Amino acid sequence: MKPSTDSELAQQVAARDEHAFLALYDRFASRVYALTMRVLGDAMLAEEATQDTFLKLWSRARQFIPSQGELSSWLLTIAHHTAQDRLRLESRRLPASNARDPEETWRVVTDEATSGSEARWRSLYFAVQSLPLEQRQLIDLAYYKGMSQSEIAEVLNLPLGTVKTRLRAAMQSLRREWLDETEK
Amino acid sequence: MLREHCKPYQENLPAYSLSALDADELVALEVHLQTCEECKTELADYQTIGTGLLHALPPQIPPARLRRTLPVRLASGSNRTVNLPQLFKRFPLGRFVNAALMSILVVSNIFAILQIRELRQEQAALTERLSAERAAIGMLAYPNTQIHMIVPDVQNLTGSVLVDKDRPMAVLLLWNLPRLDATQSYQIWLVNARGDRISAGFILPADGEFTTALVQSAVPLGEFIAIGVTVEPAGGSEQPTGERLLVVEL
Numbered sequence: 001m002k003p004s005t006d007s008e009l010a011q012q013v014a015a016r017d018e019h020a021f022l023a024l025y026d027r028f029a030s031r032v033y034a035l036t037m038r039v040l041g042d043a044m045l046a047e048e049a050t051q052d053t054f055l056k057l058w059s060r061a062r063q064f065i066p067s068q069g070e071l072s073s074w075l076l077t078i079a080h081h082t083a084q085d086r087l088r089l090e091s092r093r094l095p096a097s098n099a100r101d102p103e104e105t106w107r108v109v110t111d112e113a114t115s116g117s118e119a120r121w122r123s124l125y126f127a128v129q130s131l132p133l134e135q136r137q138l139i140d141l142a143y144y145k146g147m148s149q150s151e152i153a154e155v156l157n158l159p160l161g162t163v164k165t166r167l168r169a170a171m172q173s174l175r176r177e178w179l180d181e182t183e184k
Numbered sequence: 185m186l187r188e189h190c191k192p193y194q195e196n197l198p199a200y201s202l203s204a205l206d207a208d209e210l211v212a213l214e215v216h217l218q219t220c221e222e223c224k225t226e227l228a229d230y231q232t233i234g235t236g237l238l239h240a241l242p243p244q245i246p247p248a249r250l251r252r253t254l255p256v257r258l259a260s261g262s263n264r265t266v267n268l269p270q271l272f273k274r275f276p277l278g279r280f281v282n283a284a285l286m287s288i289l290v291v292s293n294i295f296a297i298l299q300i301r302e303l304r305q306e307q308a309a310l311t312e313r314l315s316a317e318r319a320a321i322g323m324l325a326y327p328n329t330q331i332h333m334i335v336p337d338v339q340n341l342t343g344s345v346l347v348d349k350d351r352p353m354a355v356l357l358l359w360n361l362p363r364l365d366a367t368q369s370y371q372i373w374l375v376n377a378r379g380d381r382i383s384a385g386f387i388l389p390a391d392g393e394f395t396t397a398l399v400q401s402a403v404p405l406g407e408f409i410a411i412g413v414t415v416e417p418a419g420g421s422e423q424p425t426g427e428r429l430l431v432v433e434l
Contacts, residue, residue: 030243076238121239142204143237150206171198174233
């Protein structure tokens, strides 16, 4: 039997189907947890944020509109906001995830198990990793930790102009190296 | 080719796509984006990267307990799991120890206050008894003092009353006075010729066999014909209501 698509499962979740809910959990929990872990840098907080994200999926599944994008993007956006809200609540800026070396995890993901879109995300990960450290750090603080450019300048004790230049250079590099490449 | 006036906005597009633009530049850029298709197109590219960053992290498997507890959460409608390790993380051990010490301190203080109150009550009773005994000694030495034997209404109770009819006081000396529970007290009454009963104090039974109590009056005892004692509710009554313990005719 052909497995249900993400959208079909989301519709079943909207109809209060717990089996569909757990099927979506099995599909996306590791991605949601990785994202919340990256934002919060703490296993316990990440676990709570992951739980909150899936509870929001349960209560808001009706709001998902398949024509507007993939369920994974919708769910990860919820996870991103949930984790950043939690980060603000904790009133602290936690360090980047130190649970384990992310590259190590990628090595155990086999090519056979990697779908086309996953390969695309994987290439973005490596594109980010290939950025100079000072640019990669800014992506992390801006996107995952939710800091503004002036906050980053304060935290890193850098001139605001330097932060702007480095962040812009990082994004331009990703646009050139990843976006243009994958769209060919 | 972007127009020259787009340049300052174009530079902010990467930060805007990551929600890292400061508020002062945000509004200006959003106004510009409403009219500039070139900048909108470029922004869409950066936003694709932003969406990609959500997906680009290597997967990490969450703890298995999370999957086990989620169905329970769905049923309960709760949005929050409070587990013990997290509780300890939010309230580290030091805070628990401090809270425990504070609780012990508060309980100790309450206990000490109760003990002090009890000691003060005992001290007041002892002072009253001492005062009555000194009065008894003084009256025994006084030539006009009369001694009246009591007529007890309860078994084994014996005693006497020391009275000077010109003075507004008398002393009751009692042996084998039964102890009462906390809901009752012995109340002393003075009885005048009209039969009126006037409260004249209380008797606090002593621990030993011998109890001394002061009978207090606003007028000399000569105006009364008898002294009586009854058992009343704790704190006393306006008029005698309970069992009579004794009566002494003066």
